Amino acid sequence: MNRIARVLVDLSLDREFDYLVPEELAEELKVGSRVMVPFGRRQAHGYIVGFAESSSYPNLKPVRKAIGKKPLVEENVLNLARWMADYYMAPVEQAVRTVLPSAVRDVAARFKEVNVVTPTALARDADAVAALRRKAAMQAKVIDALASGEVPMPQLTERFGASPAAIRALEKKGFVTIGRRVLRRRADAGHEVLPALPLPLMPQQAEALALVKQAIDTRKPPVVLLFGVTGSGKTEIYLQAIDHVLREGKGCIVLVPEISLTPQTVDRFRSRFGDTVAVLHSELSSGERHDEWHRIHEGAARIAIGPRSAVFAPVKNLGLIVVDEEHEYSYKQEEAPRYNARDVAVMRGHRDGCAVLLGSATPSLESHYNVLRGKYALARMPHRVDHRKMPVMRIVDMRQEMEKEGRLNVLSRDLMEGIQSRLDRAEQTILFLNRRGFSTSLVCPTCGTVAKCENCSVSMTYHKQTNRLLCHICGAEQPVPERCPNSECGDPAFKYSGIGTQRVEEVLRKVYPKAKIERMDSDTMTKKDAYRKTLGAFRGGQIDILLGTQMIAKGLDFPGVTLVGVVQADLSLHLPDFRAGERTFQLLTQVAGRAGRGDLVGEVIVQTFTPFHPAIQAARTLDYDGFIDQELEERKELGYPPFGHLVCVTLRGKQEELVKLTGETLVRRLQEQLDKTVRIGGPVPAPLAKARGEFRYQIMLRAALTRQITGAPKRNRARFQVA
Numbered sequence: 001m002n003r004i005a006r007v008l009v010d011l012s013l014d015r016e017f018d019y020l021v022p023e024e025l026a027e028e029l030k031v032g033s034r035v036m037v038p039f040g041r042r043q044a045h046g047y048i049v050g051f052a053e054s055s056s057y058p059n060l061k062p063v064r065k066a067i068g069k070k071p072l073v074e075e076n077v078l079n080l081a082r083w084m085a086d087y088y089m090a091p092v093e094q095a096v097r098t099v100l101p102s103a104v105r106d107v108a109a110r111f112k113e114v115n116v117v118t119p120t121a122l123a124r125d126a127d128a129v130a131a132l133r134r135k136a137a138m139q140a141k142v143i144d145a146l147a148s149g150e151v152p153m154p155q156l157t158e159r160f161g162a163s164p165a166a167i168r169a170l171e172k173k174g175f176v177t178i179g180r181r182v183l184r185r186r187a188d189a190g191h192e193v194l195p196a197l198p199l200p201l202m203p204q205q206a207e208a209l210a211l212v213k214q215a216i217d218t219r220k221p222p223v224v225l226l227f228g229v230t231g232s233g234k235t236e237i238y239l240q241a242i243d244h245v246l247r248e249g250k251g252c253i254v255l256v257p258e259i260s261l262t263p264q265t266v267d268r269f270r271s272r273f274g275d276t277v278a279v280l281h282s283e284l285s286s287g288e289r290h291d292e293w294h295r296i297h298e299g300a301a302r303i304a305i306g307p308r309s310a311v312f313a314p315v316k317n318l319g320l321i322v323v324d325e326e327h328e329y330s331y332k333q334e335e336a337p338r339y340n341a342r343d344v345a346v347m348r349g350h351r352d353g354c355a356v357l358l359g360s361a362t363p364s365l366e367s368h369y370n371v372l373r374g375k376y377a378l379a380r381m382p383h384r385v386d387h388r389k390m391p392v393m394r395i396v397d398m399r400q401e402m403e404k405e406g407r408l409n410v411l412s413r414d415l416m417e418g419i420q421s422r423l424d425r426a427e428q429t430i431l432f433l434n435r436r437g438f439s440t441s442l443v444c445p446t447c448g449t450v451a452k453c454e455n456c457s458v459s460m461t462y463h464k465q466t467n468r469l470l471c472h473i474c475g476a477e478q479p480v481p482e483r484c485p486n487s488e489c490g491d492p493a494f495k496y497s498g499i500g501t502q503r504v505e506e507v508l509r510k511v512y513p514k515a516k517i518e519r520m521d522s523d524t525m526t527k528k529d530a531y532r533k534t535l536g537a538f539r540g541g542q543i544d545i546l547l548g549t550q551m552i553a554k555g556l557d558f559p560g561v562t563l564v565g566v567v568q569a570d571l572s573l574h575l576p577d578f579r580a581g582e583r584t585f586q587l588l589t590q591v592a593g594r595a596g597r598g599d600l601v602g603e604v605i606v607q608t609f610t611p612f613h614p615a616i617q618a619a620r621t622l623d624y625d626g627f628i629d630q631e632l633e634e635r636k637e638l639g640y641p642p643f644g645h646l647v648c649v650t651l652r653g654k655q656e657e658l659v660k661l662t663g664e665t666l667v668r669r670l671q672e673q674l675d676k677t678v679r680i681g682g683p684v685p686a687p688l689a690k691a692r693g694e695f696r697y698q699i700m701l702r703a704a705l706t707r708q709i710t711g712a713p714k715r716n717r718a719r720f721q722v723a
């Protein structure tokens with residue numbers, strides 16, 4: 001009897017199709033195999049996601065052929081993708097595409113092979129070589145170049161000037177053999193790291209590691225939350241836990257936020273584990289990524305490190321998944337499938353039967369709540385290694401400052417004096433501002449008109465270098481208007497308000513003309529190497545003041561920094577997001593952690609217009625528990641995560657009335673279909689009410705269980721053509 005293969009076709013159709021398995025392919029085809037199938041009048045690529053004995057469709061066509069010898073996707077990863085498609089309401093092919101990097105999926109992707117020249121025993125025979133040297137000096141030179149073994153052909157011709165003819169002649173005479181060999185492309189070629197040994201652990205680390213080892217060995221508990229202040233030695237725990245896993249013959253995945261996947265981080269793993277570490281970085285070329293991925297797939301590398309997509313790495317026999325900085329928002333993918341890699345890691349751990357270790361200095365409310373409910377175990381490390389002091393945080397009330405000075409300055413008196421004293425003592429300062437550009441917006445001082453993007457509902461950002469306005473949503477650009485665009489006003493004093501990193505840089509250069517100042521944001525860090533170079537210069541003491549956005553908040557360790565200034569702490573507080581307070585607290589705590597990592601005590605100065613906001617006060621007093629309790633209370637009342645689940649449906653279109661009307665119809669439909677306990681909000685204009693010329697409305701669904709709210713929007717999607 002013929003078997004039937006369920007094939008996920010590589011076109012966006014969100015369903016599986018049945019095909020017959022031809023006799024001659026019966027052996028070869030497995031779950032995860034890449035295949036070519038007839039599709040309508042065309043051919044299509046796809047993956048086998050399962051087999052069946054019968055199909056409800058008549059006249060099935062056979063699978064045309066298999067592509068590649070081995071399945072690319074293992075069954076466990078494939079099933080994870082299907083779970084993800086269901087849970088995050090994405091088409092299943094899109095989920096499968098997410099778990100397979102395009103560098104691997106691409107039909108043209110392959111290993112790089114080169115000809116390698118290998119010396120034979122004859123090449124080691126002194127008499128034979130001496131005879132050769134007399135007759136063909138060029139060929140003898142090639143033999144010399146092979147003194148320490150095989151050399152790739154291109155290297156022989158380029159570096160040693162050997163002609164291909166000479167090499168062929170040597171092959172004929174039996175001095176060498178020429179063979180094909182796979183050449184590994186690597187981003188870090190030539191970059192050596194010295195091996196390092198495990199550190200003897202501090203008592204709090206030893207206790208935490210014991211719990212993690214127990215989780216690895218018995219999966220009781222299955223998930224450990226490692227809550228350790230910055231500098232408490234969490235990375236050392238990861239390293240020793242991984243060592244334990246490798247000794248059992250198993251593999252690991254380590255997730256880090258993209259931005260902290262620095263050479264410094266990677267080196268710490270390489271120096272402990274060498275070449276069994278594979279790095280899946282977004283900056284790799286597709287060839288490098290292809291080769292790293294296959295090193296993991298083949299088991300040559302047993303530790304995969306990377307940003308969120310590394311959670312799908314094809315690591316064999318998984319023993320542990322580490323999620324560093326588990327609270328980080330960058331683990332969430334902003335496009336479909338809108339997965340959170342931390343949650344996928346916990347799910348993969350559950351399905352693959354391996355332990356999961358979540359680490360953070362400011363755990364997310366969700367993870368904290370899972371500890372409270374007994375789903376995760378907690379390992380807490382409240383002290384820094386060597387019991388160095390946590391930095392002192394000072395809050396500067398900018399409203400008072402404005403009254404005192406009679407105007408609003410970018411830098412308060414306290415912050416300016418703080419920086420000056422660091423310059424005097426040859427210590428370093430980090431200044432943090434969560435916003436790029438010179439000023440946020442141009443506001444007319446007479447009538448209050450703001451320069452807005454014509455396509456989007458946001459104000460344009462002024463960029464000083466180009467003296468132009470830029471929309472950070474659609475990229476639209478325009479020159480700065482000479483006068484206020486409001487025709488009834490037209491004030492030529494139409495100018496900037498608010499501040500951006502460029503503006504802060506300008507002020508710094510004026511106030512501290514002798515200081516070495518460097519700005520780090522996505523505008524200045526466009527070159528691939530700029531980030532590494534600037535950080536290197538800062539570490540080396542060639543920079544006094546480093547000014548930047550989020551880029552500098554994460555995981556960096558500079559012993560010379562004794563002052564961290566936060567120019568405006570309120571920026572992230574006023575985002576239309578129920579996590580705004582939590583994020584501000586985390587950000588301030590993270591930034592503060594950059595101060596005082598060496599022998600010197602650190603100081604943090606935070607400028608704000610809302611000094612009594614709970615998030616800011618909690619960050620100042622290092623009161624994680626107090627803040628979290630209060631936040632949890634609030635979320636519980638409102639049915640927000642972790643007490644409930646949210647689905648946000650966004651509708652968009654060129655005609656505002658139509659979008660709104662469609663939203664209202666959809667809400668009525670959902671009210672009929674959904675359980676009475678589901679709360680439905682909207683349709684209301686989205687926080688970003690207009691983008692790229694399209695109006696946006698959103699509907700928010702809140703429920704205790706995901707199941708209650710994921711089905712109905714999915715069923716309605718096709719009918720309403722909503723995104």
Ligand code: ADP
Nearest residue numbers: 199200201202229230231232233234235236385
């Ligand atoms: P975290 O990841 O919690 O911020 P790290 O793991 O980066 O902390 O550790 C902070 C510093 O302390 C690093 O320089 C690290 O090498 C050092 N360190 C960690 N554990 C120990 C230990 N047991 N003994 C000595 N130094 C340690």
Ligand code: ZN
Nearest residue numbers: 453456471474
């Ligand atoms: Zn725009």
